[in-house]
Amino acid sequence: MSDIFSPKERLLRVLNKQGAERPPVVCPGGMMNAAIVEVMHKTGHTLPEAHHEAGLMERLAYAVSTETGFENFGLPFCMTIEAEALGSAIDFGSLKCEPKIAREPFTSVDAVTFLPKASIGKNKRAEALINAVGKLSKKYPDTPVVGSITGPISLAASLVDPMTFLKDLRKKNERSHKVITYVTEQLIEYAKLIALNGAAVIAIADPTATGEILGPQLFEEFAVRYINKIVEEVQKTGVPVIVHICGDVKMVKNHLAAIQGKAISVDAMVNLQKLKEEYPSLATMGNLSTYMLESSDAETIYTATKRLLEKKIDIIAPACGLSTSTPLENIKAFTETVKG
Secondary structure (H helix, E strand, O other), X not given: OOOOOOHHHHXXXXXXXXXXXXXXXXXXXXOEOOOOHHHHHHHOOOOOHHHOOHHHHHHHHHHHHHHHOOOOEEEOOOOOHHHHHOOOEEEOOOOOOXXXXXXXXXXOHHHOOOOOXXXXXXXXXXXXXXXXXXXXXXXXXXXXXXXXXEOHHHHXXXXXXXXXXXXXXXXXXXXXXXXXXXHHHHHHHHHHHHHHOOOOEEEEEOOOOOHHHHHHHHHHHHHHHHHHXXXXXXXXOOOOEEEEEOOOOHHHHHHHOOOOOOEEEEOOOOOHHHHHHHOOOOOEEEEEOHHHHHHOOHHHHHHHHXXXXXXXXXXXXXXXXXXXXXXXXXXXXXXXXXXX
């Protein structure tokens, strides 16, 4: 294919199975964001300040893309906006440490109280994110803005103590479905706001929804079912969805093809070439080891990236969340190898 596409055209063509001259190389934000310490020091656009203010968020997202070579703007830089909006206390971290849940508001699924529909979008940080998405999409129309949201299982486990929540999935099935339906409906409205304000792609990361944690039955019953509800509603807006599943997918591999997103992103231990062969309908995304990106050298990264290209992985990306101490030199070796 001789045509040279813009980063946005390339990503959308690949997601829509239209082909492109080469794979995109992206880092979608949220759990998988590339706001590393070196970029922040170099540009002066820093966290945790940029978690709160739209202009700073916009400038940091631009700096991350420009410095690293990733062909997208990935927002936000954490996985806590939705949980904060629904009642969790947040520790906003530092330059080196990402925000985390400081305290879940509910002791069990029985205790969860339901806020009005579309409550997430009224959160100040959510408003800042939506504002930044809009600004970036208008200023740089050839670069895709990827809006990342937390998956429904992970969000529910940010509202109820995770260990209690996972027990409740098994012991309090009906009430668990009600809670996950609630967070799913909140996420749908939030994701649609991001999409309608200029995001080219929505990415869902659900790190609690792994085969190792849930097992095949609960993965199908809770993860696939509710992720698909979000995917279906978001894709009605015309914006495609990428879904990231953490961990080893062996136990739940038979259910991956049922996920309705345009691409499936997986962790480093997953053989993406084999997955692509077994499920040709899946667009594959990933999966360079983030440990390698942090701890290895440029030559090793070059070789591993070339291997992904040879396997014809559809979208090249880190396998999971990047460490904030990842050397910029290593990320550039990754992105420049893809770009040739």
